[in-house]
Amino acid sequence: MKSAIIVFPGTNRERDMAIALEKASGTAPFMVWHKDSEIPDVDLIVVPGGFSFGDYLRAGAMAAHSPVLRSLKEKAAKGTPVMGVCNGFQVLTETGLLPGVLMRNAGLKFICRNVGLRVETSRSLFTGGYEDGQVLSIPVAHNDGNYFADSETLDRIEQNGQVAFRYVDETGETSAAGNPNGSARNIAGVFNKDKTVLGFMPHPENAIDPAVGNTDGRGLFDGLVRALS
């Protein structure tokens, strides 16, 4: 699997993502600078976490208008899989590739901790490494992860099976206690309609190594490699 990681000046989890992709696929990803207008031909494009342009406006708002995003949108339109993690999810919603928006956390504070994450469907090229309903423990680290969309949109994406992950509590339930940031219907990640674009807040790239946590994030990368190699 060949992959490319988009790097904005304030991106800061690109190295973590590159390690995770290389470990799973055996191939180091291309690092594509935001001013580059062309993304190489790859099997997967990843927009990683960070603070793309400082996020003094809305998180991801300025990044959505950078030169590289034009190339990304073209490739996404042709079906190249795109994955946005954390700030990358924010960028993808700002570009309109994914439905909804990400608002300030309900508690108004940055949150860094492991959360319970339920895989809503294993039938996608991103989530094939997991079982339906599998509950993972994956870290989040964000200030603006509060997923919001109007209820019609939420109903529609649920009916289309576009919800990829939900936050759950220790018992595996989508309770308020299990929702770290106030996201609508505990939604942690969503697909586009064709399930070729995925965005989510948690950081599976920080859950791949037993020496520094758990390996619950590996399923995502291994699943991608199986689907895209």
Added chain:
Amino acid sequence: MSISNTAITPEIVAEHGLSEDEYASILKILGREPNMTELGVFSAMYSEHCSYKSSKKWLKTLPTEAPHVIQGPGENAGVIDIGDGEAAVFKIESHNHPSFIEPYQGAATGVGGILRDVFTMGARPIANLNALRFGSPDHPKTRHLVGGVVAGIAGYGNCMGIPTVAGEVNFHPAYNGNILVNAMTVGLAPADRIFYSAAAGAGNPVIYVGAKTGRDGIHGATMSSTEFNEDSEEKRPTVQVGDPFTEKLLLEACLELMATDTIIAIQDMGAAGLTSSAVEMAGKGGLGIEMDLAKVPAREENMTPYELMLSESQERMLIILKPDAASEAEARAIFDKWELDFAVIGTLTTTGHLVLKMGDELVGDIPIAPMVDESPEYDRPWEPTPASAVVVASTVPAPASLTGALKKLIGTPDLCSRRWVWEQYDHLIMGDTAIRPGGDAAMVRVRDSKKGLALTVDCTPRYVKADPETGGAQAVAETWRNITATGARPLAITNNMNFGNPQKPQIMGQFVGAINGMRAACNALDYPVVSGNVSLYNETEGAAILPTPVIGGVGVIADIEKRGTVAFKATDEAIIVIGETTGWLGQSIYLREVEGREDGAPPPVDLALEKKNGDFVRGLIETGKVTACHDVSDGGLAIALAEMALGAKGLGADVAPQSGLPTHAWAFGEDQARYVVTAKNADGILKAAADAGVSATVIGTTTGTGELKLGTGDSISVSVLRSTFENWLPDYMAVS
């Protein structure tokens, strides 16, 4: 020479924090009256913050050398060899005064400043730590200060993408009017690619890079060198404003530049901005420097030479480049890529003078060597702190039950969980955090290796107040012990000396005592000081803070898989206390929180015993003989056991108090040099301890009951302890 229209009156001299003697020295150095710009430069250089004039005499007595020390104090940060061609670069620095005036920006720029100190030396920062001290929880400002400081640290560090992995947070009324915000950064660099600040090569260009210069932070160094009074709020304009996004760009641009072969010297602009960076670089190189201040990228219009020299705008660096055009072009391209200012503002000269111009106009001319050499150094009078009486444990009333007292203690501001704080810090970015916040020391892996760095910050100010020498030694020993409890080998420290007004002999006596204790501990533990910072005049309306010499410790472990961690691992394991328990209640948290007494002598620190016990425990961890390890500190044995149970799910402990002691002194006494370990098999450990002459006592076993039992008929549910432990801080902060 253009002299500004302002005549230098005694009032202006005093406003610049200069004494009559210091001003007389300035007149002698210049052979004339200074203009305002020159006076400003002298004022910054002679401030306590830049000159260390009250502390230098004593700091010089600390041990700073060891075979693994690459760079000791005197540079932007200390550097130690951690093996395999790699170096750890680290320093701690205070931002106390700004954080009290404007907590978010004060704390944020404190983080920004210490990050720059580390990456100036060529290191990529890999961890942040902080030591925070706030006033009484009941004080009307405390909640606002806690919220602002924590958010400021989070805002800056998270955006930079550096994990904040450890720290301490304490509360005491002595900090009501003067909080402490000490920030530490640890970075990694190739041991043979360290960058220094000494300029070289007359004629070489002086380059300004980073953010533009504004009017923020003018005279920050002078402000931080005076006491607070009721007008301090008016000093808010002297607090710097941080922009972590710009600093992230500056970090990446500097590291990219450092990978080229174009830099001769580099120095960040921290306290006293362009003044101290230019003077230090030229001074260390034995050169002069001439700068055209009109070329300094300015954020505001009509900035005067005085303002440009003294602004403490953040995210700026001064670089001496190689003189060839190719080097300049290569460097400029990197800063263009990162969209940062890059300006040639001057050249190095052979004159030995700091020459300042504004276009063609000469606006300042100061001989550097005399200014640095004549920099004031005081031998301030000091009085030793009177000894406190030892509190006899048997005279301290016993609680109704040990577990009842434990429940009370674990829900107090100084012992409860700091989760509310560290969950606001991204402590997982970089994917190398092997021990997360909440343990004895944090541990971060050295990327692409099995090696780890153990990191901690510690100080017990109530001990230092009662006995500065013991307290100074204890602060060093506690960092050493916390690192040891993870299985790592402690290598070196950085210190942040937070004290009151050194012109008061009692305060100076605290400083001297603490230094004496630290020196003894550093020597006994082979644990030198490689960097540090001094913050004096931490007083409000004449009342000083507790003397707070915060120590940041760094250790190394060869294989992170072998690390020791706090939580109980399994049932039916032996619980063993390493070190002797005498039931020392003087200055204990128990005495303060249960009896309402802050008195007595602090627990003695026997450095030879610390070393012996610690080396023994590290050996147990290295050889895999123990399953958990925790150092015993605030709150004593009962708190240590509770924390070990809280870290596990569904486990508890059944332990029996030591006979011959009042049980509450056994449970809550704060004897030093102690650890609690668990093991499947105690016999081997007891025998090895006997052979090593180390005290080791089995006090009980781990259980699967989820109860903590402290002697017959006295137990408490760990889940009750957990909610008490976890709830205090969030509940406190939830009140608006």
